[in-house]
Amino acid sequence: MINDSFHYQAGSLWGDGVALDTIAEAVGTPAYVYSATRLLNNVHRLQTAFAPLSPDIHYSIKANGNLALLRLLKDAGLGMDAVSAGEIYRAQQAGVDPAHIVYAGVGKTRTEIAYALAAGVGWFNVESHAELQLLNTLAGETGQTAQVALRLNPGIQAQTHHHIATGHFGAKFGMTPDIIQDILAHRADYAHLHIAGLHIHIGSQLGDVRETVEAVRAAQALAAPYADMRTLNIGGGFPVHYTASDEYPPPEAFATALVPALDGWQLMIEPGRSIVADAGMLLVSVLYIKEQGGQRFVISDGSMTELIRPALYDAIHPVIPVRVSDQAANHEAKPAIVVGPVCESSDVLHRGALLPPLVAGDRLAVMVAGAYGMVMASNYNMRPRPPEVLVEGDTWRVIRRRETWQDVLQFEM
Ligand code: LLP
Numbered sequence: 001m002i003n004d005s006f007h008y009q010a011g012s013l014w015g016d017g018v019a020l021d022t023i024a025e026a027v028g029t030p031a032y033v034y035s036a037t038r039l040l041n042n043v044h045r046l047q048t049a050f051a052p053l054s055p056d057i058h059y060s061i062k063a064n065g066n067l068a069l070l071r072l073l074k075d076a077g078l079g080m081d082a083v084s085a086g087e088i089y090r091a092q093q094a095g096v097d098p099a100h101i102v103y104a105g106v107g108k109t110r111t112e113i114a115y116a117l118a119a120g121v122g123w124f125n126v127e128s129h130a131e132l133q134l135l136n137t138l139a140g141e142t143g144q145t146a147q148v149a150l151r152l153n154p155g156i157q158a159q160t161h162h163h164i165a166t167g168h169f170g171a172k173f174g175m176t177p178d179i180i181q182d183i184l185a186h187r188a189d190y191a192h193l194h195i196a197g198l199h200i201h202i203g204s205q206l207g208d209v210r211e212t213v214e215a216v217r218a219a220q221a222l223a224a225p226y227a228d229m230r231t232l233n234i235g236g237g238f239p240v241h242y243t244a245s246d247e248y249p250p251p252e253a254f255a256t257a258l259v260p261a262l263d264g265w266q267l268m269i270e271p272g273r274s275i276v277a278d279a280g281m282l283l284v285s286v287l288y289i290k291e292q293g294g295q296r297f298v299i300s301d302g303s304m305t306e307l308i309r310p311a312l313y314d315a316i317h318p319v320i321p322v323r324v325s326d327q328a329a330n331h332e333a334k335p336a337i338v339v340g341p342v343c344e345s346s347d348v349l350h351r352g353a354l355l356p357p358l359v360a361g362d363r364l365a366v367m368v369a370g371a372y373g374m375v376m377a378s379n380y381n382m383r384p385r386p387p388e389v390l391v392e393g394d395t396w397r398v399i400r401r402r403e404t405w406q407d408v409l410q411f412e413m
Helices: 020-027 036-049 067-075 085-093 110-119 129-141 177-185 209-223 251-261 273-279 309-313 327-331 405-409
Strands: 006-009 012-015 031-035 056-060 079-082 101-103 123-126 146-151 193-199 231-233 266-269 280-292 295-300 319-321 334-339 348-355 363-366 388-392 395-400
Touching: 012 020, 020 031, 020 280, 020 363, 020 388, 020 395, 031 036, 031 273, 036 056, 036 067, 036 251, 036 273, 036 388, 067 079, 067 085, 067 388, 067 395, 079 085, 085 101, 085 110, 110 129, 123 129, 129 146, 129 177, 129 193, 146 177, 177 193, 177 209, 193 209, 209 231, 209 251, 273 280, 295 348, 309 348, 319 348, 348 363
Parallel strands: 031 388, 056 079, 056 266, 079 101, 101 123, 123 146, 146 193, 193 231, 231 266, 295 334
Antiparallel strands: 006 012, 031 280, 280 295, 280 363, 319 363, 334 348, 388 395
């Protein structure tokens, strides 16, 4: 998807004020490229949409945790949503005040909870009764009072890919309403906890606003008897448009439905994808073209080890040429299967990209790849992970260098 930041200029693709060819020539391919402008515009859009509720926004680090991006987001006034002590550490390294970190996750270890308590994170999003008891014990041992939001599993099936739906009964996430009710009735038993809010996150890339509203209503009903429980964290899940034909509700649609529903409540949100997805793309180069069995395979140097989303979720990331030298070539665009070098049939970047005639060395852009791209990259097939580049206006810099074979082997003995 083309946007204000990634756009064609005189037949070649640019990221804001920098030609992507310039970056590819300097750092090679595959490489991730992010636009600082787009990132901050996305933040601003969410802030504006939810402004009537003065939301407390915590960026979900899991979507893309690069330190340079975290610093930009921290400077834009965002807190962070961490799902492991490692992510808390990462946020601290980016200079984030731990009081502005919420710590979530269905399987926090004792060591991780102790780390989070020592760091002084602002909120624990707790997902089970046993975790609540452990947190109470550990907080007591260190003489602290931990602020807690209980994660509700409202029993709502979100319209999204089944791998990323989390709000239905049968999912491992959150606690069912009966359990939450019971905990709230016995809040006083937890001497070292301040149970001050509820948390819901029914899924990612949500297709329908109404399910979120329904989940909010369920949480409000549980909190209603307790006048000091008026903080509601609704998680992330705001969808993005991967292709031009995607019809997902924009953040404004969520805000329109939620602002009246949340009057008198302190809203917290944990967006990841909606902030970083379309601020990033993956640059790859064509290695070979292979026509057989009625198919045109474009074999690129990028693969499922850089971007696993097409293989894992059948996700569609538009693949477009970095250079469209002449209009005629565009008219000859034909479907192609864009694949990588990895030894798996699932190693596909796009199953039906419409691409002009290509030759080895041509560069392609895999779009809307800023979220759940680099963070899910692997070294499978002994492939060093790619570099990450940040474009800021008409300048750019490497914010993570390409791994080497030696980097990959360094932990083995
Ligand atoms: N809060 C909680 C509790 C979450 O579990 C998640 C995402 C978020 C916030 C951020 O959600 P977002 O705004 O990004 O939708 N790897 C998958 C997505 C996994 C999402 C996991 N949880 C993908 O590539 O689509």
